[in-house]
Amino acid sequence: MSLTDTIIIGAGPYGLSLAAHLKAAGVAHQILGEPMGAWRHYMPPGMLLRSEAFASSLQAPRAGFTLEDYCRLKGLPYRPLGMALPLETFVQYGLWFQANLVGETQTADVLSLRRVGDEFQLSLSDGRTLAARKVVIALGLKGFAQTPPALQGLPARYASHSERYGNLDWARGMDIAIVGGGQSALGLSALLNELGARAHVLMRESHVIWHERPQGGRRLLSRIKTPDAGLGRGWRSLFLSECPGLFHMLDPARRRQIMDHSYGASGAWWLRDRVLGKVQLSHRTELRGAAIENERVVLRVLSDGKEASVSADHVIAATGFRTDMRQHAFLSKELADAISNQGGMPDLSAHYETRVSGLYVIGPASAHSFGPVMRFVYGTKHASPTVARHLTGSLKAGTRQRAWPAAHAPLPERSGE
Structure with missing residues (x-):
């Protein structure tokens, strides 16, 4: 079993940003996960990022590695405000960041994580076992999908969550109902419509809040x-x-x-013209039940106070996420219970450390401790340097405590035997 100072679980924007800072600080570490894996496999091609370009950079320990730097190097168009940023450009930027500042990652999944004495032990899907003094969980929204009870238990052929969507070609010519009224629901509806599917958005809100296109050069x-x-x-x-x-x-x-009252259901400025007049929107609509009839999913809804039914070939729940660390199957029950409050959210210190010493959580799972910025890439500018500094300081302090000179080593206490 190999021992390292720090293991980072997750190789998305938060994990890569932290790894870059640890590498620059000379902290021995390993990062587990496929670089930008969720963005590469679970986001539909053609998707545009909700964040503005200036707010979409990973956090580097030195200058020269922003999204703007990447676009300039590759000859790509860039504007800090008012530019619709393609998913593909962002993914390639993340891989470029990793290649230049992070290096190799290990793509094995973590099967179990437990505390043994002063160390953490991890079992991996490739059969290896690792040990670390510190562990940082940087898994984004993985495992936190929130599906309405009415859709739970339906076969995957008929119902799914927006959490995991790659290529949408399977939906061509199909009727797709989308439950939800936020960016995810509206973005999927636009892409599905443009692929030749018939999308129908069912939202509780009375109207869509559309953001205005930001303009630079203001007075x-x-x-x-x-x-x-x-x-x-x-x-x-x-x-x-x-x-x-x-x-x-x-x-x-x-x-x-x-x-609860920040950045709720809304649509980016670049979605408005792709949705209005092109996608069916049902406002003030609540899902009450679902059943499979004649190879179709039939949704029972309450719309404007009246009961109705909506039939589709497939229904997508774009109903958001709810942080619950107990949903991470790899965490031992002792760790999951220790780091979670009653609702399953991690209770974090000012350094992103859980109540288990040496175990940290960054990214969207830390949002209830540090605010909605942690749900976005922009939050890497805060989390990565803060955690890196704390890890570096605590590891150095731990080394000093362990490195007793032989002449002054403490004597073991008598066992009483």
Whole structure:
């Protein structure tokens, strides 16, 4: 069994950003996961990122590795604001970042993680066992999909969650119902419509909130009144984008309130013309039940206070995610219970460390501790350097504690035998 200082579970934007910082600091580490794997396999081709280009860079320990730097190097168009960023460009940027600042990753999955004494032991899908002094979980939204009860238990042929979607060619010519009214639901509906499917969005909201296309070159007074921020425009967005440490200091009830009322169902500016007049939208509609009839899925809904039914070949639940660390099957029950509060969310310190010393959580799973910025790539600018500094300091302190000079080594206590 090999021992290393730190193991990072996950090789998406958060895992890669942290690995780059640890490598620059000279901290021995290993990163587990396929680089940008979820973005490569579970996002549909042709998708555009919701975030603005300036807010879509991974966090590097030195200058020269932003998305803008990559686009300039590759001769690709770039604008910090008002540019629709293709998924494919972002994925290639992430792989370029990894090749230059991170190096090799290990693509094996983690089957189990448990605490043994002062170390963590990990069993991998390739049969190996690893040990580490510190472990960082950076798995994004994996395992946290929230599916309405009415759709749970339906065969995969008829129902799925927007969590995992690659190529959508299978849906050509089909009737697809999409439950949800946010970016994921609207984005999928546009792509499906453009592929020749008939998409029908069922949303609880009374209308779609469409974001305006941001414009650069605004006058100083306008920028002061409503500053541009990583999560959008305005002082509230600026606070949530740039001050996760202050968010962490808020009372848990206040944090929960902000999370529940921030960045809800809405659509990006570049989706509006691709959806309105082209995709069927049913507002004020709630899903009540579902059944399979004549090789179709039939949804029972309440729409504008009246019961109705919607028939489709397939239904996609674009109903979001709910953080629950207990859903990570690889975590031992002792670890899962120790790091989670009653709702399954991790209770994190100001350094992203759980209540289990040496075990950290970064990315979307840390959002209830540090705010909605952690649900976006922009959050890497805060999490990666903070965790890297804490890991570096604690590992050095641990080395000093273990490295007793022989002449001054503490004597073992008598066992009483």
